[in-house]
Amino acid sequence: MSDVSLKTNKLANFINGEWMEVESSKAVINPATGEELVQVPLSGAKCVDDAAAAAKKAQKEWRLVPAPQRAEVLYQVGYLMKERKERLSQLLTMENGKVIEEARGEVQEGIDMAFYMAGEGRRLFGQTTPAELQNKFAMSQRTPVGVVGIITPWNFPIAIATWKSFPAIVAGNAVIWKPATETPIMAFELAKIFEEAGLPEGVLNVVFGAGSEIGDAMVHHDDIRVISFTGSNDTGRHIASEGGKQLKKVSLEMGGKNAVIVMDDADVDLAVEGIIWSAFGTSGQRCTACSRVIVHEAVKETLEERLLAEMEKLTIGNGLNESIKVGPIINKAGLEKIKSYTEIGKNEGAKLLAGGYELTEGDNANGNYFAPTLFTDATADMRIAQEEIFGPVVSLIPVKSFEEAIEVNNGVTYGLSSSIFTNDVNRVFKAQRDLDTGIVYVNAGTTGAEIHLPFGGTKGTGNGHRDSGVQALDVFTEWRAIYVDYSGKLQRAQIDVD
Numbered sequence: 001m002s003d004v005s006l007k008t009n010k011l012a013n014f015i016n017g018e019w020m021e022v023e024s025s026k027a028v029i030n031p032a033t034g035e036e037l038v039q040v041p042l043s044g045a046k047c048v049d050d051a052a053a054a055a056k057k058a059q060k061e062w063r064l065v066p067a068p069q070r071a072e073v074l075y076q077v078g079y080l081m082k083e084r085k086e087r088l089s090q091l092l093t094m095e096n097g098k099v100i101e102e103a104r105g106e107v108q109e110g111i112d113m114a115f116y117m118a119g120e121g122r123r124l125f126g127q128t129t130p131a132e133l134q135n136k137f138a139m140s141q142r143t144p145v146g147v148v149g150i151i152t153p154w155n156f157p158i159a160i161a162t163w164k165s166f167p168a169i170v171a172g173n174a175v176i177w178k179p180a181t182e183t184p185i186m187a188f189e190l191a192k193i194f195e196e197a198g199l200p201e202g203v204l205n206v207v208f209g210a211g212s213e214i215g216d217a218m219v220h221h222d223d224i225r226v227i228s229f230t231g232s233n234d235t236g237r238h239i240a241s242e243g244g245k246q247l248k249k250v251s252l253e254m255g256g257k258n259a260v261i262v263m264d265d266a267d268v269d270l271a272v273e274g275i276i277w278s279a280f281g282t283s284g285q286r287c288t289a290c291s292r293v294i295v296h297e298a299v300k301e302t303l304e305e306r307l308l309a310e311m312e313k314l315t316i317g318n319g320l321n322e323s324i325k326v327g328p329i330i331n332k333a334g335l336e337k338i339k340s341y342t343e344i345g346k347n348e349g350a351k352l353l354a355g356g357y358e359l360t361e362g363d364n365a366n367g368n369y370f371a372p373t374l375f376t377d378a379t380a381d382m383r384i385a386q387e388e389i390f391g392p393v394v395s396l397i398p399v400k401s402f403e404e405a406i407e408v409n410n411g412v413t414y415g416l417s418s419s420i421f422t423n424d425v426n427r428v429f430k431a432q433r434d435l436d437t438g439i440v441y442v443n444a445g446t447t448g449a450e451i452h453l454p455f456g457g458t459k460g461t462g463n464g465h466r467d468s469g470v471q472a473l474d475v476f477t478e479w480r481a482i483y484v485d486y487s488g489k490l491q492r493a494q495i496d497v498d
Contacts, residue, residue, distance in 0.1 A: 004087050004090045004091055004094075006037070006038055006091070006185065006188075008038065009038060009039060010025060010038065010039040010040075010041075011038055011039065011040050011041060011184055011185070011188050011208060012041065012188075013041055013043060013047055013051075013205075013206060013207050013208055014188075014191040014195075014204070014205060014206040015047065015050050015051045015054055015202075015205045015206075015207070016050070016051075016054035016058075016201050016202045016205065017195065017200075017201025017202060018201075020047075020050075021041065022041040022042070022043050022044070022047065024041070024042040024043075025039040025040060025041050025042055026039065026040060026042055026181065027039060027040075028040050028095060028181075028182065028183075028184060028185065029331070030094050030095065030097075030367075031096070031097040031327075031328040031329065031330050031331060031367055031368045032093075032094075032097050032317070032318040032319060032320070032327060032328045032367045033318065033366050033367055034366035034367060035366075037094060037095060037185065038184075038185065040181055040184040040208050041208040041209060042181075042208070042209050042210060042213070043207050043208055043209035043213070043214055044209070044213060045213060045214070045216075045217035047207045047209070047214070048176070048207055048214060048217040048218055048221060049217075049221070051176045051205035051207050052147060052176060052221050052223045052224060053223075054174075054201070054202035054205055055147045055174035055175065055176055055202055055203070055205055055223075056146070056147055056174070056223050057202055058174045058200055058201060058202025058203045059144070059146055059147055059172070059173060059174035059202075059203070061200065062172055062173075062174060062200060062203050063143075063144050063172040063173075065172070067120075067121040067122070067124050067170065067171075067172065068121045068122050069121075070121055070169065070170050070172065071117075071118040071119070071120070071121020071122065071170055072118070072121075073169070073194075073197050073198055073199050074114050074115075074117055074118035074121070074166055074169065074170055074197075075114070075115065075118045076196075076197035076198065077114045077166075077193055077194060077197045077199075078111050078114030078115045078118065080193045080196060080197060081107065081110055081111045081114060081193060082111050084189075084193070085104065085107050085108070085111070086104075088103075088107045088158065088186070088189060089103040089104040089106075089107050090103070090320065091185050091186070091189065092106060092107065092157065092158060092183075092185075092186055093319045093320050093327070094185070094320070095157070095182070095183045095184075095185045095186070096154060096155070096157060096182075096183050096330065097283070097319055097327040097328040097329070097330060097367075097368075098282045098283070098285075098319055098327050099319035099324050099325060099326070099327050100319055100320055100321075100322060101322075102281060102282060102319075103319070106156055106158055106159045107158060109158075109159040109162070109451060110158045110159055110161075110162040110190075112451045113159075113162040113163060113166050113451045113468070114162065114166060116451050116452055117166040117167050117170050117472075118166075118170065120167070120170050120171075120470065120473065121170050123470075124141075124142050124170075124171065124473070124477075125142075126139055126140045126141035126142060126479075127139060127140045131483070132493065132494075132497055133485075133487070133491045133493065133496060133497065134487060134491075135485065135486050135487035135488075135491075136483065136484065136485045136486070136487065136491060137483070137484040137485075137486070138481070138482070138483050138484075139481075139482050140479055140480065140481050140482065141479075141480050141482065142171065142473060142477035142478070142479065142480075143172075143477060143478050143479075143480045144171050144172035144173045144476065144477060144478075145173060145225045145226050145249065145476060145477065145478055146173060146174070146223070146225045146226075147173065147174050147175075147176065147223050147224050147225060147226075148164075148168045148173045148174070148175050148176070148224070148225070148226045148228065148476055149175075149176045149177075149178070149218040149219070149221070149224040149226065149227045149228070150164040150165060150168070150175060150176070150177050150178070150227075150228045150229075151177075151178045151211070151215050151218065151227065151228070151229045151230070151231065151239075152164065152177065152178070152179050152180060152187075152230060153180050153230050153231045154180035154182040154183040154330055155282065155285045155286060155287075155330070156286075157179060157180065157183035157184075157185075157186040157187070158186040158190060160230050160467070161177065161179065161186070161187065161190065162190075163451070163455065163467040163468045163472060164228045164230075164467060164472075164475075165177060165204065167472040167473050167475070167476050168226075168228075168475075168476040169199070169203060169204065171473055171476045171477050173226075173476055174202060174203045174204070174205075175203065175204050175205065176205045176206075176207060176218060176224060177204065177205065177206050177207070178206075178207055178208070178209065178211070178214045178215055178218060179206065179208065181208065181209070181210060182330055182331060184208050187206050187208070188206070191204060191206045211231075211235065215235075215239075219239055219242050219243060219248075220242065220246070222246075224248070225248060225249065226248065226249045226250075226251070226475060226476060227239055227243055227248055227249075227250050227251070228250075228251040228465075228467075228475055228476075229250070229251065229252055229253070230252075230253040230254070230287075230467070231254065232254065232255070233254045233255060233460060236252040236253075236254040236462075236463075239252065240252060240463060249475065250463065251462075251463070251465035251467075251475040252462045252463045252465070253287065253455070253456055253457070253461065253462050253465075253467060254287075254460065254461055254462055255287045255388050255390075255414060255416065255460075255461060256287050256288060256289075256388065256414040256415070256416030256417055256437075256457060256461055257291060257292065257385075257386065257387070257388055257412040257413070257414045258278070258288055258289060258290050258291060258292070258414075258416055258417040258418060258419075258437075258446040259290065259291075259292035259293065259294050259397075259408070259409045259418055259419070259446070260274060260275050260278065260290045260292070260293050260294070260418075260419040260420075260421065260445060260446060261294045261295075261405045261406075261409060261418070261419065261420040261421065261422075261431070262275075262293060262294070262295045262296060262299060262303055262421045263296050263299075263402060263405070263420065263421060263422040263424070263427065264296040264298040264299055265422055265423050265424055266296075266299065266421035266422055266423065267421065267423065267443070268299055268302055268303055268306060268421075269306065270421065270443060271303065271421040272303065272306045272307055272310055273310075273445075274290075274419065274421065274441075274443075274444055274445035274446075275290055275293055275307060275394065275445065276307070276310050276311070276314075277445050277447065278290035278419070278445030278446045278447045279291065279372070279392065279393075279394040280311075280314060280325070280326050280372045280392045280394075281447060282327075283326055283327055283328065283329055283370070283391065283392050284389070284390065284391045284392035284393060284394075285329070285330060285334070285390055285391065286447055287416055287461075288416055288417040288439070288446050288447045288449070289390075289446065289447065290394060290419070290445060290446045290447075291388070291389055291393060291394055291395065292378075292385055292394070292395055292397060292408075292409075293394060293395070293396045293397065294397050294399055294405045294408050294409060295396055295397070295398055295399070296398075296399060296400070296401075296405070297398045297399065297400055300376075300396065300398050303396070304353065304374075304376055304396065307374060308353060308354055308374065311354050311355075311372050311374060314326050314372055316359060316364065316369055316371070316372075317363055317364060317367075317369070318363070318367070326372060326392060328367040328368045328369050329368040329369070329370055329391060330368070331368060332368060334368070334390065334391065335358065335368045335370060337389070337390070337391070338370050338373075338389060338390075338391035338392075338393060339358060339370070341383070341384055341387075341389045341391070341393060342355075342356045342357075342373060342393065344383050344384060345375050345378070345382070345383075345384040345393075345395065348378075348382045348383060348384065349377075349379075349382075350375040350376070350377060350378040350379075350382060350384060350395060351375065351376050351377045352373070352374075352375055353374045353375065353376050354371070354372065354373060354374040355370070355371035355372050355373030355374060355392070355393075356371065356373045357370075357371050358370055358371075359371055370391060370392060371392075372392040373391075373392060373393040373394070374394055374395075374396070375393070375394070375395040375396065376395075376396040377396070377398065378395040378396060378397050379397065380397055380408045380411055382395070385397060385412075386412055386413070388414070402422075402427055402430070405420075406430075406431065406434050406435065409435055409436075409437075410434075410435070410436040413459055413460040414457065414459060414460045414461045415436050415437045415438060415457045415458030415459040415460070415461050416437055416438055416439060416456075416457035416458075416461040417437055417438070417439040417440075417441070417446040417447070417457070418431075418435040418437040418439070418440055418441070418446065419440070419441040419442070419444060419445055419446045420435070420440075420441075420442055420443075421443055422442075422443075428442050436458055436459070437457055437458060437461075438454070438455075438456045438457035438458055438461065438462075438466075439455070439457065449468065451468050451469070452468075452469055452470075453468065453469045454466035454467070454468060454469040454471040454472070455467045455468040455469070
């Protein structure tokens with residue numbers, strides 16, 4: 001179990017390089033134990049005004065720092081995160097609940113992102129192109145947008161924050177970050193790391209508080225030109241609507257209803273491993289979690305039997321215990337939502353094979369625990385097969401063919417991640433062509449994105465932008481075209497070409 005401590009009982013905002021307390025606060029609860037960890041500020045809109053003023057002033061200087069020098073700060077952040085990996089991982093498990101192995105993986109993702117985006121400090125490539133007129137030079141370059149607002153969720157409180165803040169900072173922007181109130185400790189720790197790494201005052205500002213207060217103030221602030229958001233569809237659509245009225249650039253990642261397809265020629269044991277990891281890792285609280293298994297009817301019974309056998313081996317409890325494989329649900333509201341969908345599934349006619357109940361006894365009595373749950377004989381139009389549950393609930397949908405499997409996979413409003421298990425190379429290439437998702441896995445589960453590739457999806461999952469990878473820079477930069485005419489005379493494009 002953990003022996004780390006925060007050395008404070010109340011967090012503070014980080015604005016213009018200073019730690020600023022606010023009067024109002026709420027308790028951050030360990031979802032595994034029900035114990036209070038710390039008090040998080042419930043800031044008001046004035047704090048956003050202060051952060052925006054600091055960021056606007058700082059960005060004017062930060063944009064003039066050569067990008068390779070900006071990158072040196074990220075390198076230092078990466079080294080400090082690496083030094084403190086175990087401490088950060090344990091704190092992450094305490095506030096979020098995910099098992100320690102997964103927490104270590106998430107912190108490593110942040111470390112990887114630091115070094116990867118620091119490398120962009122010597123790239124940030126534009127283009128040089130031929131000009132259509134003599135004695136004329138043409139090129140394009142990336143330029144920072146100015147002040148960036150990022151709003152991050154509780155399920156990956158450090159990884160998603162690094163996907164957004166690191167490219168924004170190396171590109172020459174200043175950042176205002178609103179973390180989720182359920183998981184503020186990672187933001188507090190990362191801000192301290194940036195401070196120690198030598199980031200100039202005001203380039204990163206952290207404002208804690210409710211989304212309805214802080215998030216809304218950020219969306220409507222004139223000096224914040226980009227909002228990058230990961231969270232619910234309802235909130236994302238509201239941000240897109242309000243941002244559009246102000247001509248802000250808005251980047252949205254809003255979840256998924258991801259499926260693993262298991263064909264009749266699949267390695268079923270491998271598929272079971274992929275499903276167990278994708279469906280019940282992070283207690284199913286991942287936007288890439290597998291919540292549907294589209295299985296060919298020829299292997300359906302075999303898959304069910306082997307899934308049930310592996311589910312019986314899952315240990316459920318406090319994620320700080322190295323032997324635990326499934327941790328708690330983030331809060332009581334999440335728990336109630338999962339319970340309600342279990343009843344919906346039963347009422348719709350799906351057959352409940354395992355789970356479907358809250359765990360309330362023994363070591364689990366004070367936390368938010370839900371048994372890993374498996375439905376079978378679901379149909380593609382059922383609510384449990386269409387709507388995001390965000391918990392350890394997976395539904396098996398039998399199909400008769402590869403073509404039907406693709407159709408069922410694509411028949412939801414989301415389009416984040418998909419997976420197919422098959423040994424037929426022809427099916428592999430057809431699947432990666434036809435699966436309507438931003439991420440496609442072959443003979444692997446629906447989770448496990450790597451930081452050097454773009455992360456995001458189609459349809460209701462987002463609005464076309466991507467986190468992570470070099471594509472993340474598109475959110476936080478503008479393209480500038482530059483023409484240098486050294487002919488000594490006026491030359492008119494498209495006119496003086498003959």
